[in-house]
Amino acid sequence: MKQSGIQFFIHVFLVVAFLALPYIFAPTGFPGFQEFENNAHERTNFVSYLMMLAFFYANYYILIPKFYFNNKFIIYASLILISFLTIISFIYILDKPPVAPPTFSRQPSHMMRFEKPPAGFDNSQTLFLFLVGLVVSFALKINDRLKRSEQEKLHTELSFLKAQINPHFLFNTLNSIYSLAIEKSDRTADAVVMLSSLMRYVIRDAKESLVPLHKEIEYIKNYISLQKFRLDDTVLIDLKVDGNFLNKQIAPLILISFIENAFKYGVNPEQQSFIKIAILINHDDLILHVYNGKVRINHPEESTGGIGINNTRTRLQLLYPAKHQLTIQDNNKNFVIDLKLNLA
Numbered sequence: 001m002k003q004s005g006i007q008f009f010i011h012v013f014l015v016v017a018f019l020a021l022p023y024i025f026a027p028t029g030f031p032g033f034q035e036f037e038n039n040a041h042e043r044t045n046f047v048s049y050l051m052m053l054a055f056f057y058a059n060y061y062i063l064i065p066k067f068y069f070n071n072k073f074i075i076y077a078s079l080i081l082i083s084f085l086t087i088i089s090f091i092y093i094l095d096k097p098p099v100a101p102p103t104f105s106r107q108p109s110h111m112m113r114f115e116k117p118p119a120g121f122d123n124s125q126t127l128f129l130f131l132v133g134l135v136v137s138f139a140l141k142i143n144d145r146l147k148r149s150e151q152e153k154l155h156t157e158l159s160f161l162k163a164q165i166n167p168h169f170l171f172n173t174l175n176s177i178y179s180l181a182i183e184k185s186d187r188t189a190d191a192v193v194m195l196s197s198l199m200r201y202v203i204r205d206a207k208e209s210l211v212p213l214h215k216e217i218e219y220i221k222n223y224i225s226l227q228k229f230r231l232d233d234t235v236l237i238d239l240k241v242d243g244n245f246l247n248k249q250i251a252p253l254i255l256i257s258f259i260e261n262a263f264k265y266g267v268n269p270e271q272q273s274f275i276k277i278a279i280l281i282n283h284d285d286l287i288l289h290v291y292n293g294k295v296r297i298n299h300p301e302e303s304t305g306g307i308g309i310n311n312t313r314t315r316l317q318l319l320y321p322a323k324h325q326l327t328i329q330d331n332n333k334n335f336v337i338d339l340k341l342n343l344a
Helices: 002-026 034-038 039-066 073-096 125-183 187-205 211-229 256-265 309-317
Strands: 235-241 273-282 284-293 324-330 334-342
Touching: 039 073, 039 125, 039 235, 125 187, 125 211, 125 273, 187 211, 187 235, 211 256, 211 273, 256 273, 256 284, 256 309, 256 334, 309 324
Parallel strands: 235 273
Antiparallel strands: 273 284, 284 334, 324 334
């Protein structure tokens, strides 16, 4: 069931519970239809609760967003006061008993008496219900706005992190193709076509918050194939992908930074290098293992690491705060990353 459907049923339940509240603890229980028909006070109570509900939703959906959030405080306060006076006047009219003719007796005229109207209208109860509706609707709307602000902030931060990751990948890949072009390799054209496919995924699919997992895996495989064009036999790549990837989704570009890091800092064309990458799906858990031996880096200024892993660590904390376990082993000989990610 969609979130909107769940919220609708929650609202229906709360409305029914609110209307039933005055009768739950009443000694006589719920009044029957005949009692509603014959007892004007019962009808007035029921109508008063309906009016409080109408004010609650009007305040929640119209008055607070349109006036309070737009700093029109005087207009907002005036409308709240008018709403209260309207409700209390309407309830008073409904609850006011009809004017009864005077009851005469055989007593002298100065002893003439009138029947006392039945008690029913309670200003304090009406004021209490009105204040409850006002405070609750106000608190819920403020809470909704805070949540929306947090989501917008999260979206902005994630977009910023993605914007850093994508050019980083493009820079590394163009370096690979440049190496092929310098060697005048016949595979340069194939590499350009493969890069176009990768960038199409980055531009078209990776802009979504979630992508099908099999597309992300295909993207990783294409990236590794593109690296093989440049590296030839100077690096041994052990890639293992296993598990059921269908009907599962993942945040885009959340894995590639770990693999990029292995190729960036674990490969030297002048040395024999080894990279191991394993991606396993076990039910709803994705397990990523990346191993690379440390080699001499031709550019010492890059040996401290790139922005990819740092950004991915931040994205994991934002997108999967309680659904991931990241372990990084860094020693003199190798660099190992183990990530367990719950995709449920």
